[in-house]
Amino acid sequence: MRRLPRAALWLPVLTLSALAVGLTTAQSQGAAPAGDPLAIQAGPPDAKRGEALTQTCQGCHGPMGHSKDEGKPSLGGQVPSYLTLQLAAFRAKLRPSPVMQAIAARLTDQNIVDLAAYYGQQTPRDAWEANAALRAKGQQFYNSGAVERGVTACVVCHGVDGRGNNALHIASITHQSPKYTLEVLHEFKSVPDYHVAYPNAMHIVTAKMTEDELSAVTAYLSSMGTNSMNMAPASK
Ligand code: HEC
Ligand code: HEC
Missing domain, CATH: 1.10.760.10 (Cytochrome c-like domain)
Structure with missing residues (x-):
């Protein structure tokens, strides 16, 4: 199955005000506040708490985010700000991926920054072979x-x-x-x-x-x- 281009997420971000209006109308009253759909409000990142949350991620992304599946990205050693943005984008349904959208829908802002902190602290997995x-x-x-x-x-x-x-x-x-x-x-x-x-x-x-x-x-x-x-x- 061909994925939609992930970078398409920037299009709505760049036309944010128009999107915020669309989101509020689509959602039930009192849900997410209008504004930046990628905004995160959380306390200081807690990598230890993030580690506990990775139970649900390991099956696909591997222990410590070292993926063995060539179709699933490794998360170990990824920069936290990038991880945070991607998880917020999946949750806001701005980055395509039915699997990750469903998973991110269950994450709070604090969960996102804690997971990002944990994976950011891990070493990257072993390199792949190349010609x-x-x-x-x-x-x-x-x-x-x-x-x-x-x-x-x-x-x-x-x-x-x-x-x-x-x-x-x-x-x-x-x-x-x-x-x-x-x-x-x-x-x-x-x-x-x-x-x-x-x-x-x-x-x-x-x-x-x-x-x-x-x-x-x-x-x-x-x-x-x-x-x-x-x-x-x-x-x-
Ligand atoms: C002007 C800065 C800039 C240059 C030059 C640049 N990149 Fe990037 N790259 C980024 C940014 C910012 C991101 C993350 C944001 C995004 O998804 O657009 C990114 C993301 C990526 C990703 C996706 C990572 C992931 O986990 O999905 C790959 C792969 C990548 N770059 C490869 C390259 C390669 C190969 C080159 C050179 C041919 C290159 N980049 C040159 C800024 C740059
Ligand atoms: C059922 C398998 C599955 C599970 C479980 C899963 N993921 Fe993913 N994840 C994927 C796939 C597949 C992608 C690639 C999505 C795409 O771009 O099409 C992905 C992509 C990502 C990305 C983007 C990485 C990048 O380089 O751009 C992040 C971040 C991520 N997942 C975090 C998580 C976290 C955190 C959890 C646990 C809370 C989790 N995932 C659980 C399958 C899974």
């Missing part, structure tokens, strides 16, 4: 981009280690399966251009990338953190 030649091309693209086509290097936003930036809501992008990573990049490429530099960053970047470049950066991202010793010679 060494493809990975080398991906590494080159990751660090240099394609200046002549106006493609900003990934390293500028995601950092040398690919672990993102919590303060800027930039996701950690290492240690996801090649399948999941490539799917996500295709989604970003296919969303409409909202003509806003940020948060539309990933569409702007991927729009001008070729399929070969997408495959190469995917190989690099999913195997980041491994040294060449662990590299499978020719696995896809």
Whole structure:
């Protein structure tokens, strides 16, 4: 089943006032207050409490958020601000995924920040295997981009280690399966251009990338953190 582009969530966020009106009419009186559907109001994050809540997540995302299922993202080591935003987006039904929308519907604001704190404190899972030649091309693209086509290097936003930036809501992008990573990049490429530099960053970047470049950066991202010793010679 082809997923709807996740980055579509930004469209309603950018036209927030119009959406808030729509939400209040659709909901029963006295439900969520009108305003930002992604707003979170919670006390200080409690990672210990978050850990207890992961009982319901482990079956799919793995213990400590180390997913073994290539169709389900790893959460271990993801930046908390990104996790918080995604969970709020699922709950507000702005990011598509029937499974995650149903799960997030049961989470309070405090649950969301506690879960995000817990997963943010975990180490990322082991890296995935990659074809060494493809990975080398991906590494080159990751660090240099394609200046002549106006493609900003990934390293500028995601950092040398690919672990993102919590303060800027930039996701950690290492240690996801090649399948999941490539799917996500295709989604970003296919969303409409909202003509806003940020948060539309990933569409702007991927729009001008070729399929070969997408495959190469995917190989690099999913195997980041491994040294060449662990590299499978020719696995896809
Ligand atoms: C039945 C399986 C299942 C369970 C249980 C589940 N998830 Fe998910 N989760 C998924 C799938 C599948 C996706 C990918 C959704 C997509 O983008 O289509 C996902 C995506 C996510 C994402 C987005 C990650 C990213 O990199 O963008 C977060 C955050 C998340 N889940 C958190 C949780 C938390 C927290 C729990 C427990 C409270 C949980 N999930 C329980 C299947 C599950
Ligand atoms: C201008 C800053 C910027 C640049 C440059 C950039 N990114 Fe991103 N990227 C982001 C932000 C912000 C997010 C998270 C927000 C979102 O979902 O749009 C993100 C999200 C992602 C995700 C999704 C993570 C997940 O868990 O679903 C992937 C994969 C990704 N970027 C890969 C790349 C690659 C590969 C490049 C280089 C070709 C790149 N990014 C360049 C800012 C950037």
